[in-house]
Amino acid sequence: MERPLQDPNLPQRQVRFCIAALPRQAEDRLLKAGVAVLSPLPDFHLPPEEQTHADLLFCHPGGSRLFLAPSQTRLQRILEERGFSPVVAGSPGCAYPADIGLNVAVGDDFAAGNFRYCEPLLLSALREQKKKLIQVRQGYAKCSLCFVTDRAFITEDAGIAKALRSQGADVLGITKGDVYLSERHYGFFGGAAGKIAPDVLAVNGSLNTHQNGKEIIGFLSAHGVAPLELQDGQISDVGGILPLTEEGTEENV
Numbered sequence: 001m002e003r004p005l006q007d008p009n010l011p012q013r014q015v016r017f018c019i020a021a022l023p024r025q026a027e028d029r030l031l032k033a034g035v036a037v038l039s040p041l042p043d044f045h046l047p048p049e050e051q052t053h054a055d056l057l058f059c060h061p062g063g064s065r066l067f068l069a070p071s072q073t074r075l076q077r078i079l080e081e082r083g084f085s086p087v088v089a090g091s092p093g094c095a096y097p098a099d100i101g102l103n104v105a106v107g108d109d110f111a112a113g114n115f116r117y118c119e120p121l122l123l124s125a126l127r128e129q130k131k132k133l134i135q136v137r138q139g140y141a142k143c144s145l146c147f148v149t150d151r152a153f154i155t156e157d158a159g160i161a162k163a164l165r166s167q168g169a170d171v172l173g174i175t176k177g178d179v180y181l182s183e184r185h186y187g188f189f190g191g192a193a194g195k196i197a198p199d200v201l202a203v204n205g206s207l208n209t210h211q212n213g214k215e216i217i218g219f220l221s222a223h224g225v226a227p228l229e230l231q232d233g234q235i236s237d238v239g240g241i242l243p244l245t246e247e248g249t250e251e252n253v
Helices: 025-030 070-081 120-128 158-165 212-220
Strands: 002-004 015-019 036-038 064-067 085-087 108-111 131-135 145-149 150-156 170-173 193-197 200-202 226-229 243-246
Touching: 015 085, 025 036, 036 070, 064 070, 064 120, 070 085, 108 158, 131 158, 145 193, 150 158, 150 212, 158 170, 170 212, 193 243, 212 226
Parallel strands: 015 036, 064 085, 108 131, 150 170, 200 226
Antiparallel strands: 002 243, 015 243, 145 150, 193 200
8 A cells, every 4th residue: 555745755665656757777776775766757848958857747735736847737647646736837948037937946945046946836825834945045955955854864965054043053055066957957865865764865876986075975864764875986977866655544545
């Protein structure tokens, strides 16, 4: 049995289903860990390097509701079979800030993002859930934030780090530039990672390729989390590993 995560990005049990645009080796590693992977469909409104990025095409505010771009509607049946009620949002634009409507970092009791450009239906849902809205300048908030626990995070963005620390969170700030996105742009660590269990963070690449790799490993360990490296070589931003369902029981499904 499985159930949608109640706290987005923060599984309480082993994850069973996620959305991610992963290379074959990384996807196979997740499958061996018991996590089924759904690949986003290309959205040709977006630049080529981001057309399958889950964090631009989906946003899960928790529970059964899941927001998705119109380009992903062919996946609705699969999502419904997993217990979700998909909500179709507006199409992303081809350039910032028109592409960040769903790029909001949603935690157990907060959401961080540049809400001036947030998808209206998503913003309404977050307010309905009484999430604390943390306004930041960084439009790619979900790309830029890696969830370690409900009060521990990793980010390259100084503004996000400052905002979360002001809320009492423990934040590891890391250096920009060591996560690959394309030949033209670097990526973000949050876009290369995602929780697949309360104590496991999946990472698309080897932490020893990052200049802050030792600090990342130490920070994870301090919070009771172990990394699962999905492939060898440089860490690469694939638009995040979005955990959606976790193990459940008949009582809580």
